[in-house]
Amino acid sequence: MERLVSVIVPVYKTEQYVERAVASILTQNYGNIEVLLVDDGSPDASGDICERLAASDARIRVIHKPNGGLSDARNVGLELAAGDLITYMDSDDFWVDDPWMLARLVRIINDHWADFDFLIYNYKQYYQQDNQFVANAPYPDQQLVALDKYDKFSYFAQRGHFPMSAWSKLIKREFLQSNGIRFIKGIYAEDIPWFVELLDKCRNFVVVNDYFYIYRKQVPEAITSGFSYKKYDDLIFIVEHCVKGVADGSYSSRLAEMVYAFMAYEYSILIAQFIHIGQDVKSKYADWLHRYVWLLDYSFSRKVRLVRLCLKTLGFNITAHLLNWYIRKHVNRNL
Numbered sequence: 591m592e593r594l595v596s597v598i599v600p601v602y603k604t605e606q607y608v609e610r611a612v613a614s615i616l617t618q619n620y621g622n623i624e625v626l627l628v629d630d631g632s633p634d635a636s637g638d639i640c641e642r643l644a645a646s647d648a649r650i651r652v653i654h655k656p657n658g659g660l661s662d663a664r665n666v667g668l669e670l671a672a673g674d675l676i677t678y679m680d681s682d683d684f685w686v687d688d689p690w691m692l693a694r695l696v697r698i699i700n701d702h703w704a705d706f707d708f709l710i711y712n713y714k715q716y717y718q719q720d721n722q723f724v725a726n727a728p729y730p731d732q733q734l735v736a737l738d739k740y741d742k743f744s745y746f747a748q749r750g751h752f753p754m755s756a757w758s759k760l761i762k763r764e765f766l767q768s769n770g771i772r773f774i775k776g777i778y779a780e781d782i783p784w785f786v787e788l789l790d791k792c793r794n795f796v797v798v799n800d801y802f803y804i805y806r807k808q809v810p811e812a813i814t815s816g817f818s819y820k821k822y823d824d825l826i827f828i829v830e831h832c833v834k835g836v837a838d839g840s841y842s843s844r845l846a847e848m849v850y851a852f853m854a855y856e857y858s859i860l861i862a863q864f865i866h867i868g869q870d871v872k873s874k875y876a877d878w879l880h881r882y883v884w885l886l887d888y889s890f891s892r893k894v895r896l897v898r899l900c901l902k903t904l905g906f907n908i909t910a911h912l913l914n915w916y917i918r919k920h921v922n923r924n925l
Contacts (some may be wrong), residue, residue: 592621593696594624594674596624599627599628600680601637604682607684608682609643609683611681612625612627618685618691619689619692628653628655629652659776662775664705671763673763675765688802699796706795707796710758710795711803712725712728712729712801713726718806718808728798739793743848744848747891748892750890752783777824777827822875836849845850855893861910861913862910862917864879865914876906886901
């Protein structure tokens with residue numbers, strides 16, 4: 591019998607998008623699937639839409655809960671999921687129009703069941719205002735399959751791009767449950783410490799170059815939009831949390847250095863966003879950045895090495911403005 595795949599979809603204020611998200615799941619030809627729509631206390635019509643969708647297809651279950659944020663909704667979905675395999679979707683995103691994609695991914699992880707605890711697949715960004723799809727850089731499949739998890743993570747560190755998003759993975763539920771892996775509630779960028787824990791606890795993982803997921807950009811309501819002190823403080827918390835994990839010996843020695851390299855990338859983002867900090871609290875955040883500048887010594891990637899060089903030669907303020915310009919032009923692209 592086919593392994594059951596549980597697709598966990600937190601739903602909050604996405605009444606414009608949730609039907610397309612669910613439709614893209616249900617058009618898959620894989621036969622054994624359940625869709626858990628976790629209505630996170632959404633104040634719009636999203637909850638009613640979820641109920642209507644569930645009434646039309648027995649594979650859909652709806653969970654209504656008080657608002658607790660994305661992490662909480664994902665955690666609740668995991669507790670109620672029955673699948674052998676778990677994957678996540680954000681309710682304003684969708685899967686590619688290829689009905690056999692999920693079946694292919696399940697077959698790949700089945701082929702490596704004894705050795706790998708999760709699978710990473712690739713994605714495209716959809717800029718809805720431009721109606722344009724932009725593919726993420728390809729992964730070198732053949733090189734990555736044979737490597738152990740540390741060498742794979744080292745590859746991502748050198749590339750300066752970490753596939754940390756929950757929605758880019760197909761994961762064994764038993765692996766998540768037996769290791770107690772959950773998202774930290776109440777923070778933005780919750781995927782980052784979750785991904786680090788995933789890497790630490792897994793035996794290995796497989797990376798494939800299938801472009802399965804479509805990540806919608808230019809969504810005004812998206813939680814990734816814009817600067818806020820809450821997001822900035824949460825990213826500081828994440829850096830401190832992961833650095834503390836290294837200091838406490840929570841990670842293996844091989845992984846520890848790579849975690850520092852990962853945090854060096856996030857530290858660079860904090861430098862870029864520093865230009866939005868108000869004068870009244872600038873010194874507090876500047877002191878924190880000064881204390882953690884040593885992270886840039888773990889510069890596996892060319893991008894981080896360039897940040898370190900700019901700091902030494904151009905100073906902090908110019909580096910912050912250059913980084914902010916780069917992120918707006920090449921990364922966010924109006925989100």
